[in-house]
Amino acid sequence: MTIVSASGVDTVVRALRPRLGERLLLPDDAGFGGARRVWNAAVTHRPALIARCRDTAEVAAAVRAARDAGLPLSVRAGGHDWAGRAVRDGGLVVDLTGLRGAAADPVARTVTVEGGATTADLLAAAAPHGLVTATGVVGSVGVAGLSTVGGYGPLVGRFGLALDNLLGAEVVLADGSTVTAGPDGDPELWWALRGGGGNFGVVTRLRFRLHELPAVLAGMLLFPAAQGRAVLSGYAGIVAAAPDDLTVMTGFLPGPDGPMAFLCPFWSGADLAAGARAVDALRALGRPVVDQVGTMPYAAALRMFDASIVDGNHYLLRSRWLADLSPAAADALVAGAAELTSPFSTLIVNRFHGAAARVDPAATAFANRVPHQVVEVIAAWPAQDTAERHRAWADSVVAALDPVALPGGYPNLLGPGDDTRARDAYGGNLDRLLAAKRRYDPDNVFSAIPALLD
Known part of the structure; x- marks a missing residue:
């Protein structure tokens, strides 16, 4: 538990109460308990204060107040970091959940969103125009956290990572000043933001490139666990030669009688007949007991993942990068599925390829191209259970993957003890990223994953 300075809290209250009024929450306030909760019920962090901001000026005031008072600072938007770093114990939370505006410009093919906007907010603004951008798979995930670290998702092959579609960002820096980062404004911060995430400031506005995509061919194929090895092996061969238009997820999901192997294709190309043939090839890898693939709007396709988050459950996540889904990796996943400790736990494999893999590694801070x-x-269990055996299961699966894993890992999925692995993710870009951190936040006001300064 972080020791909270009473004088520091008083300093923040004096600075922010006149501006925020009842939107500055303290632990005894009625709305505090709900405001500090995130989707992962295992997170029990108790911040000292929560500042529910409604505009950039209020965000800047909150940052200055925390810095002047010497209080730790965290930023909450979607709140989907599994480790709960959005609600820092004993600190001031800059809460952006009231900043969810989103507006599309169909002529310019751009969408501008506020810092607390979710994937669902962004897509709701773009969808009436038949437009989308690259996103993750869960609609309630915050756009800022996703797109400033990476943004793997179903359109990665055709349109790249979410950060590859970011055109500019408004950022409140550690001194409380506000800058606009983009190709024509503060290009070094612009470079660092696209991969370095929340280490440099609070992102209060973002602008994305949109693409015409009225529908996708997508859905879920579920196979008995006994067919898992064949499904994973066949998947590896198919995605190795897949066109940009086809991105496929695989792994094991909960089923009524235990884990089931799955394939989740997203075909984003205009040639739907070619997409149907690609799905047929995936279907033929086993004998699916659930076959729900069809043509639908992109936002509707993402809703199939909404049920994957069970309110009140506890979650713990481990992650590895693999060059490919080799036989050894497939064996580790099949064995992990057979040893599941909870009916809620899952094993998911996401593919990175196509347009995202053709970006110069030095063009953004995200280096693994x-x-x-x-x-x-993903270990998940009911609140009344204890964590130990579920943690041991997750650790055993990644230990089995380690002999074939790549250095580093996707920082958005790594935990508080994974700083070294997260830094390794930046490869040859790390020194430049560290220099940017020292330039924009030398006092480490913003400490995300990876912790760029000790």
């Missing part, structure tokens, strides 16, 4: 797989080992 070769085709690869991202493995998510």
Whole structure:
């Protein structure tokens, strides 16, 4: 538990109460308990104060107040970091959940969103125009956190990572000043933001490139766990030669009688007949007991993942990068599925390829631009259970993957003890990223994953 300075809290209250009024929450306030909760019920962090900001000026005031008072600072938007770093114990939370505006410009093919906007908010603004951008798979995830660290998702092959579609960002820096980062404004901060995430400031506004995509061919194929090895092996061969238009997820999901192997294709190309043939090839890898693939709007396709988050459950996540889904990696995942400790736990493999893999590694802070797989080992269990055996299961799966894993890992999925692995993710870009951190936040006011300054 972080020791909270009473004088520091009083300093923040004096600075922010006149501006925020009842939107500055202290632990005894009625709304505090709900404001500090995030989707992962295992997170019990108790901040000292929560500042529910409504505009950039209020964000800047909150940053200055925390810095002047010497209080730790964290930023909450979507709140989907599994480790709960959005609600820092004993600190001031800059809460952006009231900043969810989103407006599309169909002529310019751009969308501008506020810092607390979610994927669902962004897509709701773009969808009436038949437009989308690259996103993750869960609609309630905050856009800022996703797109400033990476943004793997179903359109990565065709349109790149979410950060590859970011055109500019408004940022409140550690001194409380506000800058606009982009190709024509503060290009070094612009470079660092696209991969370095929340280490440099509070992102209060973002502008993205949009793409015409009225519909996708997408859905879920579920196979008995006994067919898992064949499904994973066949998947590896198919995605190795897949066109940009086809991105596929695989792994194991909960089923009524235990884990089930799955394939989740997203075809984003205009040639739907070619997409149907690609899905047929995936279907033929086993005998699916659930076959729900069809043509639908992109936002509707993402809703199939909404049920994956069970309110009140506890979650713990481990992750590894793999060059490919080799036989050894497939064996580790099949064995992990057989040893599940909870009916809620999952194993998910995301593909990185196509347009995202053709970006110069030095163009953004995100450096791993070769085709690869991202493995998510997600342990989930009811609140009344204890964590130990579920943690041991997750750790055993990634230990089995380690002999074939790449250095580094996707920082958005790594935990508080993974700073070294997260730094390794930046490869040859790390020194430049560290220099940017020393330039924009030398006192480490913003300490995200990876912790760029000790």
